[in-house]
Amino acid sequence: MRHEGTREERAARAVDVLVVGAGPAGLAAAARLAAAGAGRVEVLEREPEAGGAARLCAHPGFGADRRGRPLDGPGYAGRAVRAAVRAGAAVRTGVSVTGWAGPLVLETTAPTGLEAVRARAVVLATGARERARPARLLPGTRVRGVLTAGELQRTVALFGPRPERIGQRAVVAGDGPEAGHAVRLLRRAGVAVVAVVGEGPRAAVRAGGVPVLAETAVTEVTGRGRLAGVAVRGRDGRPRTVGCDTLVLTGDWVPEHALARAGGLPLAPGGRGPLVDGALRTAVPGVFAAGGLLHGGEPAARAAAEGRAVATAVLAHLGGGAPRAAEGLPVETSGPLRWVHPGLLGPAPAPLLLQAEHTLVRPLLTVRQDGRVLHRGRPAGVLPAWRSLRLDARWTRGADPGGGPVVVDVRE
């Protein structure tokens, strides 16, 4: 909502490229754009430090440096920030992008004042978050002690690995790699982990000694004031309770799409990030998107690769020609798929990324258009719900640009 009056006086500025979000995706995009001479490239980050979600992941799993030494999240994030700055991008932290003053004009709030920044191209790289308890519709009492893995990381980052800041006995919910990271972080902080509860048939969690309850869901939280336990239901359908004072919710990613939606960008049906085509263009010419905003819960390296890819598209846009919005054939899903990316398939065959709703064993995938099979196969033995699958361009070859939607169908 906009308001009259003089309160909103904003300083107006113009840059060439504005990147929203200094995570792996935004930083990689900015580094490549600045190096390619895109002009003034500015990255805006609302947190006091740049680096995105990776900055808080104090564990290995972020590849290796040039000499082969494993990198942790902060190490990875630090390198990404330095690379962007070295290439000539301006990385401004403590700046919140709060809305749009025009199709390519962003409103910002910072301790130094309010601005309206106009850009020739905007890259949205605002990342993803884990769903909080209410968004998971997890019923029960309102208690302290229920938090996401991200909040656990932030708590340890701010107060140190101290159990009095977290709890005594924790249950971790989720089957993806984040669950394993949460288990290790809890243990490092001196918190006993009593169980990992995952809905899939098996979990990615390898945390010695912690019982893993597979094919089991947390159905309710109990306690007064402080969490006292969680009700869980397994395959046999019988409910039981696990006593704990801390519940860490992992996975279940949702894009940080508030800004995209405030700009009126239509969303991709499954993933709920802005709808893009293979060139990462959104429905508004000059506005692009990359990284976790399009598909959360993916490794940082994938977000960074997409950041580099979006830079190529932005350079093409800056290079002239009529600005173009996302275009192509809609890509739809059928069967237990959470999302497929990109949501629009351009004239050239392009790889697709997809994620299953639940873990699938030897899934049969079929890509069709208007009932015609473009490609079919069993590309994976097990497709876990927390890892996406890449289908190379072969899968969409032969799609008719004048035809109907391309449908990706999966069944076990």
Added chain:
Amino acid sequence: MSGGAADDPYDVVVVGAGVVGCAVARALARYPLRVALVEAADDVGEGSSKANTAILHTGFDAVPGTLEAGLVRAGHRLLGAYAAEAGIPVEPVGALLVAWDEEQRAALPGLAAKAARNGHHTTRLLGAAELRRREPHLGPGALGALAVPGESVICPWTTTLAYATQAVRSGVRLLLGRRVTAVSGAPGGPHRLSTTRGPLTARFLVNACGLYADRFDALLGVQDFAVTPRRGQLLVYDKPARALVRHILLPVPGPLGKGVLVAPTVYGNVLLGPTAEDLTDRTATGTTAEGLAGLREQGARIVPALVGEEVTAAYAGLRAATGREDYRCAARPALRYVTVGGIRSTGLSASLALAEHVLGLLAECGLRTGPERPLAPVRMPNLGEAFPRPYRDAAAVARDPGFGTVVCHCEHVTRGEVRAALASDVPPAGLDGLRRRTRAGAGRCQGGHCRPALQALFEEHRRSAGRRRYGKDGGAR
């Protein structure tokens, strides 16, 4: 704000700092009286007043002729004016009672007539086409509606806090964390109150105990009604859902109960609820799987696109039902005691009128107030999206860079606002109270990003204020 012995004995002690008790204390603060507002919880508005549907009702659908009907109607006018003066966000979006079948449509003219008997003559019947024009995201099958102008959405937290703040600034003692456990005293003499933090003495006593009003009555040997907690579960949808709803969409009451409503909030979200479940446990403010599933099912019929949006919060509140379609207010001159009970599902709307009514009941009990004097002014920090907020206020940021430092990203709450709340006249006891004063942590990530930082700010303030008492949610989580 602790202690209070200095003013003892009090002329009036108000027990219960919900929206009703705070309004009563504020009304009493207009007179040269020694007044205490005593509350069991460690903050004001911790009972039903923090978990409701946040609608400033006109009273169009009350049972004509009841005390409730009169007080909601008067309260709507009083609170509307007070909100503008005190900075409480209100949006007069109006309501539509939507008919989904022939029976409901046939009931609309009767509801319009009932509204007229309650003094509301501006309702209007809408046909299906006009209804759809005014509310384009409504589900299929809506046959028509009764439009009720004046029904508004309001911030219930700011309302309670404004009353409490103005009362405190005007001299009322706010005694938090004190449950009144017994009332004694010689006949004709003052009331002696035992509390969890020492005794208090009062010449006149007001029971504004909400769900516990019957139990408090019992402390004085009064037995008039029994409270049945009626739970209402609600879902709050994320901001993008706000574009789907223009009015408060009310169900048409029918034989199958009241149904649920869909309404915008002043924070720019959408509410879906409440359920109505009669319980026995007065602390059962949890949500249930069946409750939430039922809400989603009904929401999907009213505004189908709503259930595709993200859920920001889920909560439940308890209404103090007493088996009668009215409030249970009584003056007991022999005891110099007033009960404000059974304030079921309209207490927020009626609060200011209820307070005036209680002044009358106290007068019946023999209270001489003395001459009226002006209250200390109050201007609350704005939490509403329809009014300027600090993160968009260039002058505020220029004055204090803290207003340009966003700490809660989902709700755009700045460090300046958090600091102001921590230093306010009625400060929060913990992060829940801070959320109700600033919205920090109330957004889509529910504090997942900002809670550690807010905790640090809270502790920093505690240290610098040199206080030692730790609130119940001020500690580790």
